[in-house]
Amino acid sequence: MKKKFTIPTSASYAINTIVLLAIWGVITLMISSGVITNYWRGILITIGINIILATSLNLSCGYLGQLPLGHAGFMAVGAYAGAIFMKATPAAALIRSGNTLPVIPLFIIAVIISAVVAGIFGILIGIPALRLKGDYLAIITLGFGEIIRVVLTNIDSVLGFKFTYGAAGLARIPKFTSFNICYFMVILCIFIIHTFMKSRHGRAVLSIRENEIAAESVGINTTFYKTSAFVLSAMLAGVAGCLYAGYIGSLYPSTFKFMKSIEILVMVVLGGMGSMFGSVLAAIVLTALPELLRAFSDYRMVVYSLALVLMMIFRPEGLMGDYDFSLKRIIQKIVNGINKRRNGNE
Amino acid sequence: MSKTVLKCEHLRVVFGGLAPVSDFSIEVKENEIAGLIGPNGAGKTTVFNLLTGVYVPTKGKVILDGKDLEGYSTIQRSHAGIARTFQNIRLFKNVSVLDNVLIGYNHSMKYSMISSILRLPKYWREEKAAKAKALELLSVFDMQGMAKIKAGNLPYGAQRRLEIVRALATNPKLLLLDEPAAGMNPAETTALMETIRKIRDEFNIAILLIEHDMSLVMGICEEITVLNFGEVIARGTPSDIQNNPTVIEAYLGTKREE
Numbered sequence: 006m007k008k009k010f011t012i013p014t015s016a017s018y019a020i021n022t023i024v025l026l027a028i029w030g031v032i033t034l035m036i037s038s039g040v041i042t043n044y045w046r047g048i049l050i051t052i053g054i055n056i057i058l059a060t061s062l063n064l065s066c067g068y069l070g071q072l073p074l075g076h077a078g079f080m081a082v083g084a085y086a087g088a089i090f091m092k093a094t095p096a097a098a099l100i101r102s103g104n105t106l107p108v109i110p111l112f113i114i115a116v117i118i119s120a121v122v123a124g125i126f127g128i129l130i131g132i133p134a135l136r137l138k139g140d141y142l143a144i145i146t147l148g149f150g151e152i153i154r155v156v157l158t159n160i161d162s163v164l165g166f167k168f169t170y171g172a173a174g175l176a177r178i179p180k181f182t183s184f185n186i187c188y189f190m191v192i193l194c195i196f197i198i199h200t201f202m203k204s205r206h207g208r209a210v211l212s213i214r215e216n217e218i219a220a221e222s223v224g225i226n227t228t229f230y231k232t233s234a235f236v237l238s239a240m241l242a243g244v245a246g247c248l249y250a251g252y253i254g255s256l257y258p259s260t261f262k263f264m265k266s267i268e269i270l271v272m273v274v275l276g277g278m279g280s281m282f283g284s285v286l287a288a289i290v291l292t293a294l295p296e297l298l299r300a301f302s303d304y305r306m307v308v309y310s311l312a313l314v315l316m317m318i319f320r321p322e323g324l325m326g327d328y329d330f331s332l333k334r335i336i337q338k339i340v341n342g343i344n345k346r347r348n349g350n351e
Numbered sequence: 352m353s354k355t356v357l358k359c360e361h362l363r364v365v366f367g368g369l370a371p372v373s374d375f376s377i378e379v380k381e382n383e384i385a386g387l388i389g390p391n392g393a394g395k396t397t398v399f400n401l402l403t404g405v406y407v408p409t410k411g412k413v414i415l416d417g418k419d420l421e422g423y424s425t426i427q428r429s430h431a432g433i434a435r436t437f438q439n440i441r442l443f444k445n446v447s448v449l450d451n452v453l454i455g456y457n458h459s460m461k462y463s464m465i466s467s468i469l470r471l472p473k474y475w476r477e478e479k480a481a482k483a484k485a486l487e488l489l490s491v492f493d494m495q496g497m498a499k500i501k502a503g504n505l506p507y508g509a510q511r512r513l514e515i516v517r518a519l520a521t522n523p524k525l526l527l528l529d530e531p532a533a534g535m536n537p538a539e540t541t542a543l544m545e546t547i548r549k550i551r552d553e554f555n556i557a558i559l560l561i562e563h564d565m566s567l568v569m570g571i572c573e574e575i576t577v578l579n580f581g582e583v584i585a586r587g588t589p590s591d592i593q594n595n596p597t598v599i600e601a602y603l604g605t606k607r608e609e
Contacts, residue, residue, distance in 0.1 A: 197468055204467030204474065205460045212454045215443035222403060223521050224429030224458045327445065
């Protein structure tokens with residue numbers, strides 16, 4: 006029997022990189038030639054932000070098996086942290102003068118600040134909250150999200166230093182989020198989640214979802230891994246928040262309402278808990294669909310809920326279940342199929 | 352003379368006014384298969400939960416390989432060398448067979464989160480080594496062909512075996528088997544006996560098992576401890592136990608006096 010065709014890991018990394026760069030090239034070309042209008046470029050950025058939000062929530066929801074409802078809270082923390090930093094730098098002037106290259110290091114620092122601040126909040130919330138399970142965890146994280154929003158609404162200055170501007174909103178944030186930055190941040194976030202999950206740490210996280218008692222019995226430090234996954238999820242939500250701040254240009258606490266958390270959760274559930282591909286797909290569909298159906302925007306929420314109800318009836322595990330897309334696997338399948346047919350004909 | 356792996360001294364646990372285990376002592380040596388039997392509700396599984404740190408004993412000591420395990424959590428005890436299986440199978444069902452075993456190896460792998468996210472050479476090296484070890488361990492139990500199947504889709508007997516393999520992956524000194532033959536037919540039970548003997552011979556560990564299937568217990572255990580109402584009522588070789596009047600009384604009751 007002939008040996009099956011397999012792609013070595015290093016080659017599959019190279020293939021994925023090439024494909025992602027090709028997609029980027031095509032979209033950039035379409036933007037510069039005007040096929041993708043400014044309006045749709047904005048939607049692409051929103052899609053990117055939502056992909057980061059959905060995949061990061063999928064980490065604590067689908068992989069860790071908890072149900073946090075305060076994802077918008079972490080996004081808000083990250084957004085404000087990144088925005089305040091960027092306002093303090095000369096980024097706005099640089100962007101206005103068309104000199105975007107020096108903005109990139111500033112942006113990287115802003116993303117790191119957002120991630121760290123959101124991560125600190127993740128630790129603060131995660132350690133007490135993860136002692137609870139199921140509904141209780143949902144309620145405590147929901148409470149956290151609301152606290153963040155209420156605090157941001159009511160505090161405008163700290164020690165006389167204008168800080169978050171309260172309900173009036175944080176305006177005139179330099180608009181540093183371009184399509185390119187967004188695209189590569191999405192890839193980076195997905196890569197981080199993927200490499201985290203496909204390691205001993207990721208397997209430990211999965212074991213907690215599957216059976217916590219058994220996980221402890223084989224020596225998995227459940228508290229540590231629960232907190233790690235939760236914090237990583239919060240950090241990536243912070244990154245998404247930072248991108249959002251740089252895209253929209255002004256932040257209002259009312260953006261990060263409870264419904265925002267639910268919106269992200271809907272993406273995860275619709276895509277299939279525990280499927281990264283599902284989260285990405287659902288984020289794309291649920292962001293693009295309302296734009297395509299602008300004429301029927303009054304019925305958006307009706308379609309939303311109808312879609313969810315139908316999903317729960319016909320496909321309770323989500324669009325993708327726990328299937329994950331792998332280019333390597335697909336190529337292998339095709340090549341093996343061709344080989345088989347060729348051998349069959351001989 | 353082989354060394355003592357597990358030593359329990361006067362273990363006792365009290366829940367409110369109830370003492371499921373009131374006085375339990377045992378010694379298990381290296382390369383020994385010890386049995387723990389007793390009627391339903393005698394406190395056998397509670398003993399396992401005391402040994403693995405699920406419950407904290409009210410009194411008494413658990414000594415593993417000369418080390419007092421007082422204050423050790425379940426996780427620390429697993430790292431110290433106690434592995435167990437469960438009466439009702441607790442596998443990671445939606446994860447592949449191979450990953451189930453690799454989760455058992457988690458503690459023996461050392462690479463950090465940073466090296467897994469950045470895919471540093473340490474990650475590749477340790478993953479490769481662990482995967483090879485896991486496949487080898489699976490092949491000892493003739494399960495290497497099932498490595499990619501989801502654990503929940505395995506046939507019942509294979510699930511039982513996989514739980515044992517996962518426990519062995521933690522590199523234990525003492526293996527606790529809670530009713531390994533539950534729900535098995537006689538042929539599967541015979542195969543299981545062979546498996547348990549093989550584990551003892553190849554891994555040089557002590558095994559303590561709870562079982563209701565007397566053919567298995569009498570067939571492979573070298574020493575049997577009988578528990579009733581939380582107390583040890585007899586101890587000895589299988590033939591001793593079979594003829595012990597106290598044991599017969601505990602299982603069958605006494606003749607009513609006329």
